[in-house]
Amino acid sequence: MNEEYDVIVLGTGLTECILSGIMSVKGKKVLHMDRNSYYGGESASITPLEDLYKRFNIPGTPPESMGKGRDWNVDLIPKFLMANGQLVRMLLITEVTRYLDFKVVEGSYVYKKGSIYKVPSTETEALASSLMGLFEKRRFKKFLGFVSNFDQNDPKTLDGVDPNKTTMRDVYKKFDLGQDVIDFTGHSLALYRTDEYLDEPCLDSVNRIKLYSESLARYGKSPYLYPLYGLGELPQGFARLSAIYGGIYMLNKPIEEIIVEDGKVVGVKSEGEIARCKQLICDPSYMMDRANKVGQVIRAICVMSHPIKNTNDVNSCQIIIPQNQVNRKHDIYVCMVSCAHNVAAKGKYVAIISTTVETNEPEKELKPALDLLEPIEQKFVSTSDLYAPTDMGTDSQIFISRSYDATTHFETTCDDIKDIFKRMTGTDFDFGDINRKQNDIFGDAE
Known part of the structure; x- marks a missing residue:
């Protein structure tokens, strides 16, 4: 701990892990800590199922009909990857694809006058x-x-x-x-x-x-891809990239203080020790006094024993409910995956609904989507505040990521990564910059 680093990263959400990977590839000395015992922060996949019940304060244990708890990897935030989008480019160029397997999402649907159409x-x-x-x-x-x-x-x-x-x-x-x-x-x-x-x-x-x-x-089937074992695999893949280039990882590390002197970050204190740094990257939860609430998202994770009606019984799909169809200002999204993606027990489907909150009764706002999914065996509902940094890091050298929005793809997350990169380095993000060297010195043989 008592060392000097170029960059300290707090939180292992996808944004933080990608930046940590990129900075390591660029030759920076990186220390990456998380107060949680698991990777992914807000964008984690939760396993076993028992942990999901605990997380949402649902009494008792999952019923036997849900199969083995270990068969579940449930995303907290529903997103797919655009096959030709920025995140896939980042995965290909950094070769993080070596650690992941993807499936094509089988269909994209839109809601019109109460029905869904391809x-x-x-x-x-x-x-x-x-x-x-x-x-x-x-x-x-x-x-x-x-x-x-x-x-x-x-x-x-x-x-x-x-x-x-x-x-x-x-x-x-x-x-x-x-x-x-x-x-x-x-x-x-x-x-x-x-x-x-x-x-x-x-x-x-x-x-x-x-x-x-x-x-x-x-x-051909849809423009979206999804990783086997859930989205939590993505931050872990980039964390592994960072580790190959010498990045140091510490989970379960309580962060006692972020030390700022003369308006500039100089280090992080954890368990009585201080690690010094020139720059700091973190998610908003580590620096609430330098972030602003910009909205709210409601998400409902729904477990079912059947595919969604009128989708040709596909194993995965996205449904978009345009705001005009349901008299709203924001669209409602449904992302469905299933046991085919190693995220649920055999015969089970997980559909996650998300939208930007507009009223004082957020759950009621999801009704048009919930109606499409009936019958639902178990529902886990959460409302999250969305934060954006008020401190852009110019003087403080503290770079805070934005919360994950209601969109069902990672394009806005990638825009945030490119924006933080530019503020940290003063240069535009160039995909060529993140090419791995031909012979990674830290070995990656397996």
Whole structure:
């Protein structure tokens, strides 16, 4: 403990573990501590099932029908990985993929007037989809063609659209798309949580739809991937990367004090010892006085013995309930995985619902999603405050991550990682920077 480090990291959430891995690969001396006895912090997967019951204060032990407690790895935060997204790039470049196995999520669905429909994301699917009438299909097909050819640096592909000025609302108008199609395009393909994007320049929206289509093109069933044994495997994979490059890990370490002198972090005190550092990375729970509450998320983990109705009995899927369909400001998401992913006992399914809280009765806000899942055997509901740092670290050299939001993919988490990286190093995040050396000195033979 009584040593000097370049970077001390507190908390083993995914954001912290990826940054710790990147800093180690870049040759920094890293000490990584967590007050918990398990990896993952807020983004952990809980095993055995008994621990999940305890965590949510559910009396008694899980019934025998739930199978062996050890067969369960239940995510606290539901997320999937976009096959062509930033996190997958980070995993591939750092070769953390060596420690993980992934499955493609089998389907992506959208809610319309009380029913769910498969999200059409290719021109062929668009023509077959019952979400749209015949003429609408043709217009949507043209729109998808425009998006896939779109290149902001090639005026010939822009069809008169100015990527930095034309709003997305105007692009939809140009293709004469109706409200229902706008709903599922903005929320199920571009994955926006609200409708604020409609009046902003269309560049970001078009790129998001492109990311969805390119991710889908990689594996075909859906654009999403999910790691076997749960999302808790991700932080552990990056922690292992950090350890290979000399990062030191300590779980179960109570953090007594973060020592700041003249406005700048100089070290961390734990169990009477002080480890010194030049920079500190932590999640908001370690520095509440330097973070601000920016909202709340409600999540419900639901255990079932059946797949979700009207999904062709798939083992995994995502369902998006666009806010307009249920008179809300934010979408509701459902992520379902099952025993096929080694996260539940045989024959069991785990669906996690999440949304941004809008009222004083958050659980009632989940009703449209809960209705899709009936019958539910056991439900674990939690409401979490979302925090963002008020201290950007310029002077203090303390870099605090943002809480995990209600989105069901890791793109916003990766944006936060890139933002912290830039504030720490003064340079833009470059995926090439995190290439592993050909011959890792710390051996990784197995």
